[in-house]
Amino acid sequence: xxxxxxxxxxxxxxxxxxxxxxxxxVWPDIAGQREAISVAPGETERRTIVLETADPNVxxxxxxxxxxxxxxxxxxxxxxxxxxxxxxxEVVLEEGAHFELGGAILGMGSQTLEIVTEVRHEHPxxxxxxxxxxxxxxxxxxxxxxxxxxxxxxxxxxxxxxxxAMLLDRTATANAKPELEIFADDVKCAHGATVGExxxxxxxxxxxRGIPPGEARRLMMQAFIADAFVSMADDAxxxxxxxxxxxxxxxxx
Amino acid sequence: xxxxxNLHAEIDGKEILKGLSLEIxxxxxxxxxxxxxxxxxxxxxxxxxxxxxxxxxGSVSFAGEDLLAMDPHERxxxxxxxxxxxxxxxxxxxxxxxxxxxxxxxxxxxGDEELSAGDFLKxxxxxxxxxxMDAEMLKRPVNVGFSGGEKKRNExxxxxxxxxxxxxxxxxxxxxxxxxxxxVGDGINTIxxxxxxxxxxxxxxxxxxxxVKPDFVHVLAAGRxxxxxxxxxxxxxxxxGYEAIAEAA
Numbered sequence: 060x061x062x063x064x065x066x067x068x069x070x071x072x073x074x075x076x077x078x079x080x081x082x083x084x085v086w087p088d089i090a091g092q093r094e095a096i097s098v099a100p101g102e103t104e105r106r107t108i109v110l111e112t113a114d115p116n117v118x119x120x121x122x123x124x125x126x127x128x129x130x131x132x133x134x135x136x137x138x139x140x141x142x143x144x145x146x147x148x149e150v151v152l153e154e155g156a157h158f159e160l161g162g163a164i165l166g167m168g169s170q171t172l173e174i175v176t177e178v179r180h181e182h183p184x185x186x187x188x189x190x191x192x193x194x195x196x197x198x199x200x201x202x203x204x205x206x207x208x209x210x211x212x213x214x215x216x217x218x219x220x221x222x223x224a225m226l227l228d229r230t231a232t233a234n235a236k237p238e239l240e241i242f243a244d245d246v247k248c249a250h251g252a253t254v255g256e257x258x259x260x261x262x263x264x265x266x267x268r269g270i271p272p273g274e275a276r277r278l279m280m281q282a283f284i285a286d287a288f289v290s291m292a293d294d295a296x297x298x299x300x301x302x303x304x305x306x307x308x309x310x311x312x
Numbered sequence: 313x314x315x316x317x318n319l320h321a322e323i324d325g326k327e328i329l330k331g332l333s334l335e336i337x338x339x340x341x342x343x344x345x346x347x348x349x350x351x352x353x354x355x356x357x358x359x360x361x362x363x364x365x366x367x368x369x370g371s372v373s374f375a376g377e378d379l380l381a382m383d384p385h386e387r388x389x390x391x392x393x394x395x396x397x398x399x400x401x402x403x404x405x406x407x408x409x410x411x412x413x414x415x416x417x418x419x420x421x422x423g424d425e426e427l428s429a430g431d432f433l434k435x436x437x438x439x440x441x442x443x444x445m446d447a448e449m450l451k452r453p454v455n456v457g458f459s460g461g462e463k464k465r466n467e468x469x470x471x472x473x474x475x476x477x478x479x480x481x482x483x484x485x486x487x488x489x490x491x492x493x494x495x496v497g498d499g500i501n502t503i504x505x506x507x508x509x510x511x512x513x514x515x516x517x518x519x520x521x522x523x524v525k526p527d528f529v530h531v532l533a534a535g536r537x538x539x540x541x542x543x544x545x546x547x548x549x550x551x552x553g554y555e556a557i558a559e560a561a
Contacts, residue, residue, distance in 0.1 A: 258400075258402075259363070260400045261400050261401075261402045263360075263362050263363065263384060263400075264396065264399070264400035264402070265385075265402070265410070265413075265414070266361075266383070266384035266385040266388070267360050267361075267384055267385075267387075267388055267393075267394045267396075268388055268410070268411070268414035268470065268474065269385050269388035269389050269414045269415075269417045269418035269421070269474070270385060270410075270413050270414050270417050271385045271417055272383075272385065274413060274417060275385075278405050278409070278410070278413060279402065279404075279405065281404075282402070282403065282404025282405045282453075283404060285404055286404070
């Protein structure tokens, strides 16, 4: 994610699914806005981000994180309320550090929401785990662009990405783009992506037990996005995130 | 309690049920037997209200109401339970959460008060114990990673918790070993063998009927009931085969 003074275009890899019309309204004000976070060696830090509505209704949050030796950084985010919402995270891992990402994208109408990460394993034995779940309806677009870069000497790197999207309407769009750049030879980099719809057989099964269609859909969507928050260490924080996600899901029905 | 008259139903324009009539009174257990492709599962799905099964002719009334006019969840709230031949897996939704939502949705639809978490858990544990299902399985996602037999047992636990007035059980006996068959059969008797309840057992085999003794046995062939009799008909089917009896009818 290079710093761009001029408005990015779809040719910029990290911006290829962005809503540029919406972005114009806040550019270049947000161009240089990035929050730097440095986690000291051995420490653990946690952060949650919820993209809320703004004026104009564009929310862009950019983090640059350095995770020290043996340290851990947990980021959990929810992209819900914006015409254009973007969470971009650049992470550099020191030796034995861990980065955990759990993200949910819930979009409807003509929203464009995205989570863009660049995780740099620059030293040995670091691990990263990224889980992103999207539920999209209407003409919404939800994207996850996840780049993992492993430096030549960053042996025993273990990086995982799991990206799943559920489309409620055929007019919604999900993009899942893993990008791996690996220069070390003893590493494990796993990535998986699926795009699907609500399971009709399961909906009928639930209906046959008396659960009304709206509640059945909500239960299934709730279970689907819960994967993004299971790694939250603080129960109260996780419940708060789940409650916000649930409210957004209910608005989508 | 259930009255099916001249029911015709099709899937993708292909007629499967061709004038099926059947009546189940309160306190009765009926078995429907028949060869593959006769329309047994179609009958179950049509009664449950599954999308894609189109009724072109005939009627079904349940407790005096037009069953076919109701949505699937309304049929359940009215007291109908459909036991699936292939119970569906629902990742991420625990059995407990699923069943509590089901029970409370049904109670709400009937104007009853919802069960508290504690009362519901007690009920669920009792029913799991009655069907010899490990209570731990209640916490697991619905049917995920369950063996075929465990899924069928779970169907019966669900039936015990929901306590319906009419159960349509589609090949509940398939995939069960002999001990599990006895447990499930005993479960059906305990939960459903009551003066105000009815059961429609859809099965291929006689062996379940040794445990759950039917009052009536029907032979379904080519989309219609071709023969009706008492329990002895099931034995006759077992020894002579469907073909001979369907042809003679």
